[in-house]
Every structure is written in C-alpha cells, then in structure tokens.
Amino acid sequence: MPKRTLDAFFKPAAQPPIPKKLKSSPDPSSPPPSKTKYATETIKDASEEELPPESHPAYPFSIAKLPSHVSVGLSFATPAKQPRVINGQPHLNLLYYEPYIPQPTAKEYFHFLRRELPFYRVRYTIKRGPTETVVNTPRYTTVFGVDITSYFSGIKGEGVDKNNALLDSKTNQPIKPDKYKCTPRPIPGCLDLLRRRVEEALADGTTYNFVLVNYYSSGDDSISYHSDDERFLGANPNIASLTLGAKRDFLMKHKPPPSAAKDTSLSGGDKPLKIPLATGDMIVMRGETQANWLHSIPKRKGGETGQGRINITLRKAIVPGGTENYYRYNVGDGGFYRWDDKGKEMVCQNV
Ligand SMILES: O=C(O)CCC(=O)C(=O)O
Numbered sequence: 525m526p527k528r529t530l531d532a533f534f535k536p537a538a539q540p541p542i543p544k545k546l547k548s549s550p551d552p553s554s555p556p557p558s559k560t561k562y563a564t565e566t567i568k569d570a571s572e573e574e575l576p577p578e579s580h581p582a583y584p585f586s587i588a589k590l591p592s593h594v595s596v597g598l599s600f601a602t603p604a605k606q607p608r609v610i611n612g613q614p615h616l617n618l619l620y621y622e623p624y625i626p627q628p629t630a631k632e633y634f635h636f637l638r639r640e641l642p643f644y645r646v647r648y649t650i651k652r653g654p655t656e657t658v659v660n661t662p663r664y665t666t667v668f669g670v671d672i673t674s675y676f677s678g679i680k681g682e683g684v685d686k687n688n689a690l691l692d693s694k695t696n697q698p699i700k701p702d703k704y705k706c707t708p709r710p711i712p713g714c715l716d717l718l719r720r721r722v723e724e725a726l727a728d729g730t731t732y733n734f735v736l737v738n739y740y741s742s743g744d745d746s747i748s749y750h751s752d753d754e755r756f757l758g759a760n761p762n763i764a765s766l767t768l769g770a771k772r773d774f775l776m777k778h779k780p781p782p783s784a785a786k787d788t789s790l791s792g793g794d795k796p797l798k799i800p801l802a803t804g805d806m807i808v809m810r811g812e813t814q815a816n817w818l819h820s821i822p823k824r825k826g827g828e829t830g831q832g833r834i835n836i837t838l839r840k841a842i843v844p845g846g847t848e849n850y851y852r853y854n855v856g857d858g859g860f861y862r863w864d865d866k867g868k869e870m871v872c873q874n875v
C-alpha cells in the first residue's frame with residue numbers, strides 16, 4: 525500500500541486545526557508521535573505497524589486495532605461538518621452531519637470494520653398465540669457493550685484485553701454469574717474511539733454504552749419500519765447512527781395516532797421523509813423522535829448496491845434487559861461470519 529501524507533487525510537472537508545503536538549499516550553486515538561509532527565511528513569501504513577489485536581474470551585476471534593491513519597482521521601478530522609437540525613415536523617428532532625467523517629477516512633474505516641469484526645445472521649422465533657414463526661434477520665449484525673448496571677474492568681484508554689472482567693456498577697465487585705444469560709462483550713478500541721468522539725462532538729452530556737453494527741451486503745438486505753423506543757433505553761433516548769460505504773435511503777414516517785387516523789398529517793400514510801445517507805454521514809435521533817417516528821432502510825430494486833453498507837448505532841441501555849435484548853437479536857446463538865477479502869463475501873465460520 526502506498527505511503528500517505530497527513531494532508532491526504534484532511535481533504536476535502538474544512539477541518540479543525542491540527543494540534544501542534546500530539547499526545548503519545550497508549551490511547552488508540554493518539555498516533556505515534558514520531559509520525560505526526562508535520563502535515564507533510566509521511567506516516568506509516570497499518571501493514572507496517574505491529575499493534576497487537578484485542579482479544580477477549582467473549583470475542584470469537586481477536587479484533588485488530590485501528591491503523592493510525594484511520595484513528596488520526598477519526599480523532600482530528602471529525603466532525604467534518606457542523607450538523608444541521610431537522611425539526612420542521614411534529615415530534616421530529618434530528619441532527620444531520622453531512623458528513624461526520626470525511627470521505628477518505630470513512631472509506632478506510634468501512635473496509636477495516638468489514639474485515640475485522642465478527643458478524644451474525646440472526647434467526648429467532650416469534651410467537652403469536654399458538655403459532656411460532658422463524659424470522660431471518662435480513663442483514664448482518666454485531667454488538668458490543670453492556671448496560672449501565674455493569675462495566676468492564678481495565679485501565680481507561682488501555683483498550684480491551686483478555687482480563688477485562690464484568691463488574692457491578694454499585695459494588696465494583698464481579699457480577700453474579702447468573703446476572704446475564706448472554707455474554708456481554710467489551711467495545712473494541714476501533715469502535716470505542718468513535719463512541720468517545722461522538723460524545724465529545726455532541727457535548728450535551730450524552731453518553732453511550734452500546735455499539736450496534738449492521739452490514740447490508742446488497743440491496744436485498746434491509747431493516748423494516750420500527751422505532752428504537754424500548755423501555756430499556758429510558759425516555760427520549762438519543763441514538764447516533766453513522767453510515768459507511770454504499771448510499772442507502774433512510775425513510776422516516778410519523779407513527780399513526782392511537783385514535784382513528786383523522787389527522788392525515790400524522791397518519792403515517794403520507795409520503796415518508798427520505799434521507800439519502802452517504803458514506804460518513806451521521807444522524808442523531810433525539811428528544812421525542814423515537815416515541816413518535818418510525819424509520820427503515822428499504823430493500824433496493826436491482827439488489828446490488830456495489831460495495832455494501834455499514835451502519836453503526838450508538839445507544840445507552842439503562843437496565844440488564846437491554847443487554848439481553850441486544851445480544852439476543854444481534855449476536856444470537858448461531859455461527860459467526862467473517863469477511864473474505866478474496867471471495868468478497870461474508871463466510872460462515874462455524875454452525
Ligand atoms: O441502517 C440504518 O441506517 C438504520 C439501522 C437501524 O435503524 C437500527 O439498527 O435500529
């Protein structure tokens with residue numbers, strides 16, 4: 525791979541000033557100091573670095589650390605643009621970063637995450653009365669994090685290692701073995717940097733403890749209309765949602781009012797709001813949005829979208845039920861998939 529210059533990472537969007545001196549702490553957001561002194565100096569490629577991957581008993585394989593050219597972009601070139609507020613419709617409250625991550629970094633980040641994360645194609649059953657139906661989730665998913673009643677031990681900023689254990693937030697002691705049916709996974713450094721950067725960008729006290737990742741491999745992959753208004757997120761949850769890779773339409777429509785749909789402006793029958801999300805774009809759904817609006821990524825005619833699309837949502841679960849729900853529906857109990865760069869497809873690793 526060719527060498528890059530720092531200049532290349534900061535094009536084309538207007539960028540915040542590059543700090544004169546960068547820290548050299550082990551925090552993944554901090555690039556090695558020898559490579560970052562001047563904007564024109566060359567910096568090494570990921571392949572030249574030997575950052576040890578992060579392993580943890582709950583991961584199916586160890587997860588690579590972000591190469592420094594991606595962590596530099598995420599740390600110092602975000603937000604690429606200031607957000608627009610979209611609130612011109614009842615109960616709607618969005619921030620729209622167009623983009624949040626500048627394109628060169630978004631592209632590298634997309635390829636890195638697709639290659640390095642474990643993914644799942646979850647099947648689950650739903651029961652309606654006596655009938656059981658099997659649901660095949662129409663996209664790849666994965667999830668990391670734990671609700672606020674627990675946390676992973678470890679030194680802040682040191683990243684994940686195999687000794688990170690789950691502690692109870694009240695007692696600071698190891699959790700009882702039966703606290704969760706699922707096995708929560710610590711957020712790997714490559715996603716935790718994004719989480720911390722978004723919290724900093726919002727600067728309104730928002731914090732997140734979950735990272736959910738969707739991978740839409742083609743136009744046939746989708747998510748149907750829903751709202752993320754589960755009780756385990758608390759009232760008026762803030763959810764940040766980042767797009768990497770292929771452009772897909774994000775549709776929103778107001779929930780129908782509980783009584784007869786007389787007010788057609790809220791009936792849900794109107795044309796949906798369509799936001800064509802491109803790589804690096806981020807929307808933040810806030811306030812009463814989840815309580816009143818549904819959103820979806822519909823299938824695309826023709827099936828193909830070229831390169832595939834990754835969506836990352838940041839959320840905060842406040843009770844153990846949230847942790848159980850997220851692992852059940854985004855990891856499940858089947859085999860995991862890993863991206864095969866030669867075959868250009870997700871390959872199931874076990875069953
Ligand atoms: O892929 C997207 O943009 C939306 C994903 C989503 O709504 C969800 O995971 O709840």
Ligand SMILES: [Fe+2]
Nearest residue numbers: 750751752819
């Ligand atoms: Fe959603």
